[in-house]
Amino acid sequence: MSDQKQRVTVIGGGLAGTECAYQLARRGVPVVLREMKPHKRSPAHKSDALAELVCSNSLRSDNPESAIGLLHAELRALGSLVLGAADANRVPAGDALAVEREGFSGAITQSLLSQRGVELVAGEVEHLPSEGPVVIASGPLTSDALTRELERHVGTKLYFYDSIAPILSADSIDMNVAFRQSRYGKGGGDDYLNLPMTKDEYYRFIAELKAGQKVVPHAFEEPKYFEGCLPIEVMAERGDDTLAYGPMKPVGLRDPRTGQDPYAVVQLRMEDVGGTSWNMVGFQTRLTWGEQKRIFTNFIPGLQQAEFLRMGQIHRNTFIDSPRLLSKDLSLKTEPRLYFAGQVSGVEGYVESAACGYLVALALHAKLTGTEWVPPPATTAMGALLRHVTGEAHPPDYPHQPSNIIFGIFPPITGRMKKAEKRAAYSARAKQDLAAWLPHAGVPAPGAPEHREQRSA
Numbered sequence: 124m125s126d127q128k129q130r131v132t133v134i135g136g137g138l139a140g141t142e143c144a145y146q147l148a149r150r151g152v153p154v155v156l157r158e159m160k161p162h163k164r165s166p167a168h169k170s171d172a173l174a175e176l177v178c179s180n181s182l183r184s185d186n187p188e189s190a191i192g193l194l195h196a197e198l199r200a201l202g203s204l205v206l207g208a209a210d211a212n213r214v215p216a217g218d219a220l221a222v223e224r225e226g227f228s229g230a231i232t233q234s235l236l237s238q239r240g241v242e243l244v245a246g247e248v249e250h251l252p253s254e255g256p257v258v259i260a261s262g263p264l265t266s267d268a269l270t271r272e273l274e275r276h277v278g279t280k281l282y283f284y285d286s287i288a289p290i291l292s293a294d295s296i297d298m299n300v301a302f303r304q305s306r307y308g309k310g311g312g313d314d315y316l317n318l319p320m321t322k323d324e325y326y327r328f329i330a331e332l333k334a335g336q337k338v339v340p341h342a343f344e345e346p347k348y349f350e351g352c353l354p355i356e357v358m359a360e361r362g363d364d365t366l367a368y369g370p371m372k373p374v375g376l377r378d379p380r381t382g383q384d385p386y387a388v389v390q391l392r393m394e395d396v397g398g399t400s401w402n403m404v405g406f407q408t409r410l411t412w413g414e415q416k417r418i419f420t421n422f423i424p425g426l427q428q429a430e431f432l433r434m435g436q437i438h439r440n441t442f443i444d445s446p447r448l449l450s451k452d453l454s455l456k457t458e459p460r461l462y463f464a465g466q467v468s469g470v471e472g473y474v475e476s477a478a479c480g481y482l483v484a485l486a487l488h489a490k491l492t493g494t495e496w497v498p499p500p501a502t503t504a505m506g507a508l509l510r511h512v513t514g515e516a517h518p519p520d521y522p523h524q525p526s527n528i529i530f531g532i533f534p535p536i537t538g539r540m541k542k543a544e545k546r547a548a549y550s551a552r553a554k555q556d557l558a559a560w561l562p563h564a565g566v567p568a569p570g571a572p573e574h575r576e577q578r579s580a
């Protein structure tokens with residue numbers, strides 16, 4: 124590829140930027156990695172090392188029959204820098220992949236600095252380079268100057284807060300309580316699932332919500348909520364009836380079983396086109412995860428057995444409206460030399476960010492070598508994550524929110540199965556489809572003679 128070789132600038136030496144830079148350089152593409160540390164730090168970053176874990180030292184479950192464990196397995200098969208460093212610095216934590224954080228970041232920093240073709244340049248990037256391919260991997264706490272610069276390039280304001288509502292597994296919702304209906308029969312007439320509440324149930328729920336334990340924000344996350352996106356407990360604090368006139372309003376809905384108008388409803392919106400997971404509309408919250416489970420399962424009718432695929436949260440997060448702005452290869456539609464990776468592209472989590480950095484490296488490598496970009500199959504964790512960022516995993520007008528990897532963004536496996544069986548089926552399907560795709564990532568399929576060498580490269 125030497126004739127077409129172009130140096131890539133990667134901005135941000137976090138989980139996404141380091142993986143992306145390493146995978147590009149390993150494939151012969153020279154990279155300049157620009158990281159503002161140690162000259163400047165976000166309020167959450169403390170160390171000088173690359174790939175710093177700003178909070179927990181856990182990369183979550185390593186069980187390949189969980190969605191995140193499956194992503195671990197896929198990244199291992201791909202020879203990921205981040206997963207390799209995690210395995211080498213693992214500390215005992217049950218089935219979770221937890222790491223000794225200094226060792227983990229140190230190993231990544233060391234590997235990158237000794238990787239041929241990578242140059243590390245320290246200092247804040249305030250303006251994007253005027254030419255050449257650029258990967259923006261500046262994370263949830265992208266510096267202010269770069270945020271303004273990115274807004275100029277993408278043509279819209281970047282999201283600054285992430286207000287995430289819980290997501291529930293469809294088969295855990297009590298369909299003897301929930302009824303399908305849109306307000307006033309709009310749209311398809313039955314686009315939503317509704318959990319009706321009586322007056323007593325509603326006020327009991329409000330009392331629990333107000334008393335429930337909340338997560339205390341970091342100092343730099345001091346709440347500046349958008350009025351249209353307030354946490355439910357903040358609304359409840361404004362008055363016991365606020366939610367009944369807001370996201371829990373019952374207008375335009377009638378319970379077909381009783382023929383009555385409910386006093387209030389919790390509405391659920393389809394999260395994936397297959398309807399295997401449902402989002403609690405307007406239920407962004409700072410309740411602790413334990414309190415969300417306790418209050419929502421005990422005080423919302425129909426959720427007694429609910430399985431939470433994702434919990435509600437609110438935190439500072441800089442990200443773009445990727446489904447509308449990015450092409451399928453994660454480049455900006457209006458300026459295709461710019462790529463977005465990691466949290467700023469609309470994934471959530473350490474491992475997901477690294478995976479996204481890897482995907483960008485593959486797409487960009489394909490472009491620079493004039494070869495076809497073959498994305499991972501949608502049925503793999505890597506493919507599901509890509510489809511989440513590009514919006515393909517969701518209904519067309521779905522408001523984009525960063526997401527962890529969850530089975531809810533995979534093409535659904537339908538049919539009646541126990542939960543464990545379904546997870547095993549997702550995992551087996553992904554494993555088979557990943558193996559067939561690996562050669563497109565420049566990695567020999569399992570069983571091929573070169574496979575062992577490639578993984579340890």
Ligand SMILES: Cc1cc2nc3c(=O)[nH]c(=O)nc-3n(C[C@H](O)[C@H](O)[C@H](O)COP(=O)(O)OP(=O)(O)OC[C@H]3O[C@@H](n4cnc5c(N)ncnc54)[C@H](O)[C@@H]3O)c2cc1C
Pocket residue numbers: 134135136137138139140157158159160164165167168174175177178179180246247248249260261262263264265266269341439464465466467471472473474476477
């Ligand atoms: C307070 C907080 C707690 C979190 N806790 C967790 C957790 O427990 N588990 C989890 O999975 N995820 C957590 N996250 C999300 C986590 O940040 C991401 O999962 C992950 O770090 C994102 O990887 P990234 O590469 O996109 O960004 P980062 O890892 O943040 O890397 C971005 C890098 O870009 C650099 N940078 C920013 N602006 C510039 C600039 N202008 N010029 C040059 N460099 C720049 C930063 O210094 C940083 O090194 C947390 C996020 C925050 C903010």
